[in-house]
Amino acid sequence: xxxxxxxxxxxxxxxxxxxxxxxxxxxxxxxxxxxxxxxxxxxxxxxxxxxxxxxxxxxxxxxxxxxxxxxxxxxxxxxxxxxxxxxxxxxxxxxxxxxxxxxxxxxxxxxxxxxxxxxxxxxxxxxxxxxxxxxxxxxxxxxxxxxxxxxxxxxxxxxxxxxxxxxxxxxxxxxxxxxxxxxxxxxxxxxxxxxxxxxxxxxxxxxxxxxxxxxxxxxxxxxxxxxxxxxxxxxxxxxxxxxxxxxxxxxxxxxxxxxxxxxxxxxxxxxxxxxxxxxxxxxxxxxxxxxxxxxxxxxxxxxxxxxxxxxxxxxxxxxxxxxxxxxxxxxxxxxxxxxxxxxxxxxxxxxxxxxxxx
Ligand SMILES: C=C(O[C@@H]1C=C(C(=O)O)C=C[C@H]1O)C(=O)O
Numbered sequence: 001x002x003x004x005x006x007x008x009x010x011x012x013x014x015x016x017x018x019x020x021x022x023x024x025x026x027x028x029x030x031x032x033x034x035x036x037x038x039x040x041x042x043x044x045x046x047x048x049x050x051x052x053x054x055x056x057x058x059x060x061x062x063x064x065x066x067x068x069x070x071x072x073x074x075x076x077x078x079x080x081x082x083x084x085x086x087x088x089x090x091x092x093x094x095x096x097x098x099x100x101x102x103x104x105x106x107x108x109x110x111x112x113x114x115x116x117x118x119x120x121x122x123x124x125x126x127x128x129x130x131x132x133x134x135x136x137x138x139x140x141x142x143x144x145x146x147x148x149x150x151x152x153x154x155x156x157x158x159x160x161x162x163x164x165x166x167x168x169x170x171x172x173x174x175x176x177x178x179x180x181x182x183x184x185x186x187x188x189x190x191x192x193x194x195x196x197x198x199x200x201x202x203x204x205x206x207x208x209x210x211x212x213x214x215x216x217x218x219x220x221x222x223x224x225x226x227x228x229x230x231x232x233x234x235x236x237x238x239x240x241x242x243x244x245x246x247x248x249x250x251x252x253x254x255x256x257x258x259x260x261x262x263x264x265x266x267x268x269x270x271x272x273x274x275x276x277x278x279x280x281x282x283x284x285x286x287x288x289x290x291x292x293x294x295x296x297x298x299x300x301x302x303x304x305x306x307x308x309x310x311x312x313x314x315x316x317x318x319x320x321x322x323x324x325x326x327x328x329x330x331x332x333x334x335x336x337x338x339x340x341x342x343x344x345x346x347x348x349x350x351x352x353x354x355x356x357x358x
């Protein structure tokens with residue numbers, strides 16, 4: 001074949017490529033319209049029966065040179081791409097989507113503005129065990145000029161025989177101490193029926209990892225007008241995490257801080273596996289602020305500082321960690337909480353890191 005002939009054939013192929021591109025784009029736009037109609041009618045995007053009918057028709061028309069199996073393969077890819085298009089359209093309509101809202105949502109608690117591009121910190125004991133134990137940590141938090149104080153009063157524990165928290169008694173202790181030291185309270189609520197009463201004591205409602213898909217609790221948190229700290233489920237995908245946030249948003253509450261807290265993997269060197277890349281993925285997909293709980297993700301005191309540095313370096317809006325005056329006697333999470341001296345070192349390291357690298 002001389003090169004002139006080759007050029008002519010290639011030109012024809014180029015023209016066909018262009019036609020295919022136009023057709024496939026036109027098809028994409030039609031499929032997007034179908035997707036919108038289906039969404040409005042609550043119909044499933046994937047319709048295998050419709051796909052089968054189209055494939056059978058195409059195969060009956062196939063006169064070669066491609067084999068039926070090849071034609072089937074090519075069209076299945078086209079259908080798959082169409083489904084992905086419908087899915088991303090639907091996702092971009094979600095309230096959590098960055099496509100819907102370009103600027104960061106800033107969640108403000110006692111002057112701490114999560115989502116403003118600067119790092120923010122939340123510290124406190126895993127559980128409220130007594131007034132004295134809680135106050136010792138609050139005092140240390142206050143001395144460091146911090147504002148947000150966490151503590152668990154309702155504790156969803158793996159074993160029913162483990163310490164379950166002091167309940168409302170614990171919330172009262174938190175409130176009293178937080179008022180004394182001018183701090184804001186972050187505490188977990190596990191029961192939708194407790195929400196209203198808890199609002200008297202809590203400034204930020206935490207939804208824990210085990211309750212990330214407790215949809216009634218999410219809806220209830222969506223109805224209140226206080227910020228919500230939503231933790232990622234133990235084995236939740238980022239998509240499931242975002243849809244959990246959507247439950248809260250859909251009820252009218254957009255004051256949500258997302259918290260990556262490690263996910264369950266085969267790895268046992270750490271309590272969970274800190275999914276550090278979830279932070280930039282979430283920051284891209286959503287306008288909501290994202291923090292990292294370094295205590296639960298690592299489960300190891302010796303990893304808290306490097307994990308926190310990694311979190312801030314990769315773009316997290318803040319870090320949460322647990323502090324106890326005497327971790328070895330703590331009623332929960334004894335192995336992973338910092339004592340007060342370690343807390344001081346932790347904060348010194350964070351200040352140095354923030355100053356030098358952020
Ligand atoms: C476009 C639709 O949605 C999906 C995509 C299809 C396609 O690309 O042709 C076919 C069936 C569905 O799985 C539809 O239902 O018609």
